[in-house]
Amino acid sequence: MMNTSPPRSLRRTASRPSPTLEDLALAAGVSRSTASRAINGGDRVSPEAQAAVDRAVVDLGYIPNRAARSLVTRRTSSIALVIPEPDVRVMMDPFFAVVITGITEALRETDVQLVLLMSRTDDDSSRTLRYLRGGHVDGAIVVSHHEADSWARSLAQTGLPTIFIGRPWDTASEVTYVDSDNVGGGRLAAQHLFGIGRRRLATIAGPADMTAAVDRLRGWNEGLAAAGLPASPVAYGDFTTDGGADAARRLLADHPDIDGIFAASDLMALGVVEALRAAGKTVPGDIAVMGYDNHAVAETAPTPLTTITQPMVEMAVRAGRMLLEEIEAPGSHPEPVIYSTELVERASTAVAPTASAANA
Amino acid sequence: MMNTSPPRSLRRTASRPSPTLEDLALAAGVSRSTASRAINGGDRVSPEAQAAVDRAVVDLGYIPNRAARSLVTRRTSSIALVIPEPDVRVMMDPFFAVVITGITEALRETDVQLVLLMSRTDDDSSRTLRYLRGGHVDGAIVVSHHEADSWARSLAQTGLPTIFIGRPWDTASEVTYVDSDNVGGGRLAAQHLFGIGRRRLATIAGPADMTAAVDRLRGWNEGLAAAGLPASPVAYGDFTTDGGADAARRLLADHPDIDGIFAASDLMALGVVEALRAAGKTVPGDIAVMGYDNHAVAETAPTPLTTITQPMVEMAVRAGRMLLEEIEAPGSHPEPVIYSTELVERASTAVAPTASAANA
DNA sequence: ACTCAGCGTGAGAGCGCTCCCACCGGGGTC
DNA sequence: GACCCCGGTGGGAGCGCTCTCACGCTGAGT
DSSP states (O other), X not given: OXXXXXXXXXXXXXXXXXXXXXHHHHHHTSOHHHHHHHHTTXXXXXXXXXXXXXXXXXXHTOOOOHHHHHHHHOOOSEEEXXXXXXXXXXXXXXXXXXXXXXXXXXXXXXXXXXXXXXXXXXXXXXXXXXXXXXXXXXXXEEEOOTTHHHHHHHHHHHTOOEEXXXXXSOOTTOXXXXXXXXXXXXXXXXXXXXXTTOOSEEEXXXXXXXXXXXXXXXXXXXXXXXXXXXXXXXXXOOSSHXXXXXXXXXXXXXXXXXXXXXXXXXXXXXXXXXXXXXXXXXXXXXXXXXXXXXXXXXXXXXXXXXXXXXXXXXXXXXXXXXXXXXXHSTTOOOOOEEEOOEEEOOGGGOSSOOHHHHTO | OOOOOSOXXXXXXXXXXXXXXXXXXXXXXXXXXXXXXXXXXXXXXXHHHHHHHHHHHHHHTOOOOHHHHHHHHOOOSEEEEEEOOOOHHHHHSHHHHHHHHHHHHHHTTTTOEEEEEEOOSHHHHHHHHHHHHTTSSSEEEEEOOTTHHHHHHHHHHHTOOXXXXXXXXXXXXXXEEEEEOHHHHHHHHHHHHHHTTOOSEEEEEOOTTSHHHHHHHHHHXXXXXXXXXXXXXXXXXXXXXXXXXXXXXXXXXXXXXXOEEEESSHHHHHHHHHHHHHTTOOTTTTOEEEOSSOOHHHHHSSSOOBXXXXXXXXXXXXXXXXXXXXXXXXXXXXXXXXXXXXXXXXXXXXXXXXXXXXXX
């Protein structure tokens, strides 16, 4: 049966009796109540009392006991970053570093702490949910992935303030999220390849169970239509380099005459370039290739990749700020925020064949 | 005695306020004390009472209030991961993802939470220290970098259980750490380059204020000595690609005839290869190049890098476990743990010139 | 003059939990 | 038989904090 909690927890640490609010009040010559008000940016505190308390705080090295405060306020001054990702590899994605950096940025000057919740297995997943439901954090930021829909629903039920980074599947239940304009990004890709004169296009989309992948594909199709082009062949990859290479080979087998490929991630694009070269094609001479994400490797690759960039740090910062607001003023269901994307041109779609393409 | 006949107050999941231990006890027909014991893997609880409580836990969806528990036990069931790194870029290093993954792994099945403490500025740094000192966490893992010495000293004073990942500068104050054998790694590099017949060697060391860099350099020198080679030229880089390229150029200017370079990081090695190629040298034909870390790019680089690998995840897991033990049984100052390193051979030190070297 | 905001204050009541201690039986030991 | 030990139990006292409330005191309104 379910184990409620003899989870081995931690033993008492050697406690040097740290001063309590009572001690503080005594030292400042005021009552505990007044000390409390002064500590909390008190509204109704006389300047003298405030000064006395401030001095005592410094003298005693007073640090409020979070647990006690939390017990009565029902606030924990901490939020969770939920990473519902069974695959360890994904942590390697610089994406998470960026997200963490951004959220941390939003949290500074705030005394709110970031608790990391990674759930690799389904077991973890329910543990995590229990944790979130248990009121141990004031809010959560969920990095949206495949399973995001179930998370969205479960969390919505708890009423815990939650922001998703990346649109979750289940947007019906009034979830708030921050995302980039993946549709626009896809459109941009189509426009660009069309713009440099490519007409026999194809795309390699990401997994169909991820909103980002679906959106990019939709944007791509829209872009083609807007340019008066017919729908392009579509292959699917898993956002990895190998997956991209496989997809490129399939594409090439079915449509030997394509002259432009849009891969929905830079890693896939990398695989595409490799596969094309191996098949005797030049890039961008024979086939122009585009990626997505503006991943670090896009710039350092043998043939730097033209790609679509999204302001990831900004998105994470925004998600953090939105969560703080939502916690501060619950009930306000903020509108989703969508950041626009931009094209970054590099050698992989240079109009004229480049030196690096010539060596193939 | 109190009669518990009608199960009248069975507030199901619909109830607003989450059930307290009191509610649990009532539902289970025992006292609060007994319920508490049962919850905490009770020692002196009869099977019947235990079963009743277990059932009630499920029925009520009871989740213990951490704040209340923490208030009396003076434990928080959470540990901090401290990243004292002013430079945002460093977060991009997959290193951190690995560390987080490892610690998370050590913490699962433990109900201990990981809170992330990033301090980018000195301001943050003192805030962080205050936080740690405030008893908000039961222990800390510090990712050791430049400033690690001050951290080590400050934390040692607080008596907070702390484990460093990467040897801190100040090892005098009985700090516990987990590290890889950087000296051995450096030695390995020298051995390998010597082994493939290179005799005019040089190295690009990392910043002299990082123990890992210093140790690798020491190992390198030891390796040279053991092989009967004279001390090699040394240039310093900052662990970045550009830094590596710069250092390589300096090295080449002063010693045009070198035939082997050991860079203390893969990113630097990448820069080295670029710079050498730009200078008309072939790799590994003219000059064999080695990196360190077995970074992802070492494998995917145009010329895959021979490098030194260290079991980062294992190290992080170990650090996590050690911290838990130290918290469990304070006062036991565990010995530092040093993981051994291994050589990974790739094209950048292949004895015969490879195809990729021929295209230069 | 008398009242009445309204500010600054302090006493007191808990928040939900753990832990100490007193209690109660039953099964040993003398 | 008297004794004690010991497993199982419940009562009660807080842990350190916030928050409501009531209290005096001032200055303005009538």
